[in-house]
Structure formats: structure tokens, C-alpha cells
Amino acid sequence: MTPHNTPPPPHSPPDAFGFQVKNVSFSYAQKLLFKDLSVTIGCREFCSVVGPNGAGKSTFLKLLTRLLEPQVGQILLANQPLADYLHRDLARKITYVPQESFFAWDFTVEETVLQGRYSYLRPLERYHSSDFDRVHAALGRLGIEALAKKGINNISSGERQLAVIARSLVQEPSIILLDEPLNHLDLAHQYQVLSLLTELNS
Structure with missing residues (x-):
């Protein structure tokens, strides 16, 4: 390695x-x-x-x-x-996109991406409208906003990978760790993701 x-x-x-x-x-x-x-x-x-x-x-x-x-x-x-x-503080600094993501519960794509905002909540605090705004902005940047209400386990593996990347974006970290993030993505979405990462790093 x-x-x-x-x-x-x-x-x-x-x-x-x-x-x-x-x-x-x-x-x-x-x-x-x-x-x-x-x-x-x-x-x-x-x-x-x-x-x-x-x-x-x-x-x-x-x-x-x-x-x-x-x-x-x-x-x-x-x-x-x-x-x-603390794990909460670390979650605000680092996000990790694994090679494969598995979901035991069939959350919607919107709910899945919203989980990226969890580290910003106080105990028992509910998500704010600004959190949902960030979610839909991330979905839009990756071209999957139309999937927001679909179950995360009812979309293609490529779409699920884009949703996980969107979740990492709404986490607003300083560092993004990606483990073969282009798995399951077609050429157009590979280019889109790489362009977005370049933009975020500029």
C-alpha cells in the first residue's frame, strides 16, 4: 500500500x-x-x-x-x-464514504442524507428547516433530488452511492475520506462527483 x-x-x-x-x-x-x-x-x-x-x-x-x-x-x-x-466532534471534521453501504432499515433517501446533520444536534433536538435545505441542496448537486422520497433500499446501487456521498456533503466536514467512491457509478456521474470534489477543495 x-x-x-x-x-x-x-x-x-x-x-x-x-x-x-x-x-x-x-x-x-x-x-x-x-x-x-x-x-x-x-x-x-x-x-x-x-x-x-x-x-x-x-x-x-x-x-x-x-x-x-x-x-x-x-x-x-x-x-x-x-x-x-469526542465522536461528535470528529463527525464534524471527518466524513467517510465506504466501498459499499448497507441499510437495515428502509429509510427514504432524504432521511438517509439527513443523518449527516446528526452531529450538529443537541440531545433531543429536532432537525431544522436549514438541515433539510442542506439535504436538498446536496441531492440537487448530485442530480438525485427526484429520489428524495424513495426508499434507500429501493434504488440502484449507483443511486445509493450518490446518496451516501450526499450524506457526507451535508456533514460539512473538513476532510472527506472516500473508499473507491466511483463504484457503481456511470461515467457521467463519475465525472460529476470528481468535479464536485475538486470544487469543494478549491
Whole structure:
């Protein structure tokens, strides 16, 4: 597994770094995936992680989101240990789009995307009209607003992937982690998603 990124300017202040992965080791099912892995990913970088199947690309992204914890080493976000963040605070900074998304309950597309706003709610607080505005804006940008009232399990896999990407947008994070986000998308939607990501990063 090899991260490919463009380093930040040589005199960037420490807080300019998004992630700092320091000497991380991780094994999964008795298979060593990383040993003493260190990498820095700066703000406003497009960083690709490439490697063969089973090399640990998805595992690496899950470590960056705290879905998994390093067995050795440390990961920092903006110079603060990732483990020190409350999950609510982390959800406002990082969003993760997995390769495949499965839904046990048949929420509507609108309800699914609305979940991206959950970290901004106080206990027992209800969603606001501004949250719904963000949802429909994201659906519109991805060309799937007409699907808002359809069940998330009753649309195509490509449409479901777009809905999950829309959910990540309404989360309004600083960092978007995408695990093969163009899976199931036709060429037109692949271009649309890549153009949108470029726009967000500009």
C-alpha cells in the first residue's frame, strides 16, 4: 500500500497538517498490514492510497476515522491525538464514504442524507428547516433530488452511492475520506462527483 500525495509547503505551520500518522502498526486476522507506517497528509490535499487487493487500503481509512484503532503508534488530526476527540466532534471534521453501504432499515433517501446533520444536534433536538435545505441542496448537486422520497433500499446501487456521498456533503466536514467512491457509478456521474470534489477543495 502506497500513499500518493503532494506535500504541503516546506514551512507550513504544524496545524496546517490534516493527519499525521506516526509509526502505526496494525494486524488483522493474524495478517500484518502495517508496520511502523508514518505519513503526513496536509490540508487541501488530494491524497490517493493505492495497492493490490488485501493490502490494507480500506483498513487505513478506517484507522483515520477511528472505526479501528492502531495497535501500535499514534494518529493525530490537527496536532491532536485522534483518540482524544469526542465522536461528535470528529463527525464534524471527518466524513467517510465506504466501498459499499448497507441499510437495515428502509429509510427514504432524504432521511438517509439527513443523518449527516446528526452531529450538529443537541440531545433531543429536532432537525431544522436549514438541515433539510442542506439535504436538498446536496441531492440537487448530485442530480438525485427526484429520489428524495424513495426508499434507500429501493434504488440502484449507483443511486445509493450518490446518496451516501450526499450524506457526507451535508456533514460539512473538513476532510472527506472516500473508499473507491466511483463504484457503481456511470461515467457521467463519475465525472460529476470528481468535479464536485475538486470544487469543494478549491
